[in-house]
Amino acid sequence: MTTPETVLVGVDGSMASLDAAAWAAAYAQQHGLGVHLVCTYAVPSFAAAGLDGGYTVLDDTAVAASARGVLDEAEAALAGRGLTVTSDVASGDAAAVLVEMSRDAALVVVGSRGRGGFAERLLGTVSSALPAHAHCPTVVIPYVPPEQDEPGHSRNGARQMHLGERNTQPWPGRHTTLPVRRIVVGVDGSAAAEVALARAIDEAEAWGAELTAVAAVPVTAGPGLLAWLPAVVDHESVLRDVAEGLDVVLDQALRDHPDVTVRRLVLDGTGAALLTEFSTVVDLVVVGSRGRGGFAGLLLGSTSQAVLHHSSCPVMVVTTNARVEGDDASGW
Structure with missing residues (x-):
């Protein structure tokens, strides 16, 4: 059990x-x-003809x-x-x-x-x-x-400029890389994202991995939250505000983890698209589920489902139901 x-x-x-x-x-x-x-x-059980409406069950x-x-x-x-x-x-x-x-x-x-x-x-x-x-x-x-399981097989993402080359050390399975050396987590300030961030920090500590926190702001990348804003709105100012919010969330989450360094990125795009893109160059994506609100309400919600459908690496989904390492299980 x-x-x-x-x-x-x-x-x-x-x-x-x-x-x-x-x-x-x-x-x-x-x-x-x-x-x-x-x-x-x-x-399955099925209704058997001639048994007066009774049911028979397959052995x-x-x-x-x-x-x-x-x-x-x-x-x-x-x-x-x-x-x-x-x-x-x-x-x-x-x-x-x-x-x-x-x-x-x-x-x-x-x-x-x-x-x-x-x-x-x-x-x-x-x-x-x-x-x-x-x-x-x-x-x-x-x-x-x-057919994709070949030595040296490379899956390059457009954001490699931020993360470098993918870890290619083989693991005990076929198609993914271990140990976990690079982790990316989606953060939007919601309660679900904060739980996911806490878990990502725990995983970074356990693996000795590099951790990158990404906040997605759909400013120009197609239809998005900010695409409809009037031209007079300073999009750069919006990005700065989100970056400040990200710093507040991360600084608070890292208070008890002084040895963990987190790379902080605020990028133009949707959460689903960015995390899927990062999945080509990291070993683990961590995402919260059912996130709403937060400092911009930008990332979660359906993002976790979209990332699950398209990620190139393992995806860890953490909900507010999930126990974060070190928490008292009686509180959940």
Whole structure:
């Protein structure tokens, strides 16, 4: 079963979910945690003709055995890493099962664009339900087709001028880089963004990673919050105001983390577009969910969903439900 010292991983036998398990194992090693693998299945019931309106239920023995086989494969892939690995077969909707189990987990990790099971649906119902409702942060590992899994494969983003070349050290999976050396977090001053920022700072400390905080201001990049403003409005002044707000939020968040340095960027564009672009040159994107308000109300809301759909690197979604490292769990 999951515990507060466990990384919960959803697996379904797809390569995407095995990638997620490998990433979760590396994360667990870095943070001194165990790994709990879960494979879910649902067997439909149907009305049987001639049974006077009664219902018959399919025998789930074979399905459960198949799910156990998936878990055995995933456990074998994680063998020899010195980790405590446990597993469980659960019946029911994948998102609902993982949300419930997340109550006692430190982190939930799932893969995207897998074939079959919940991984295939991750960018649909699971991506909406799990990150938004989990009781701990959720990490979504993007699936990269094998043809893109080549040594030296480069995914360059337009903002490399700010972050330099992407970390290319291989990790125990196929398509992502570990250890985490570069993290970017979206900040807009909302409560959700502040929780995400706190978690990003914790991760930067744990990994010894470079952290960049990005505030997005859609001044000229297409239709946006400021595009309709009269010409007399000084857009540069707006950017300065947002930068001052970003400094206030960061200075407060860093009071208990004197050894963490955060690069601060206020850029023209939308939060979703900027974080997706940064995902090509960093190892982890951290974003809050359901953010509203803040010093400009500029970033969150649907941003987390958009980033999940298009990110090139793992995305950690942190909601105000999620426990920030060091917080008393009884307060959540």
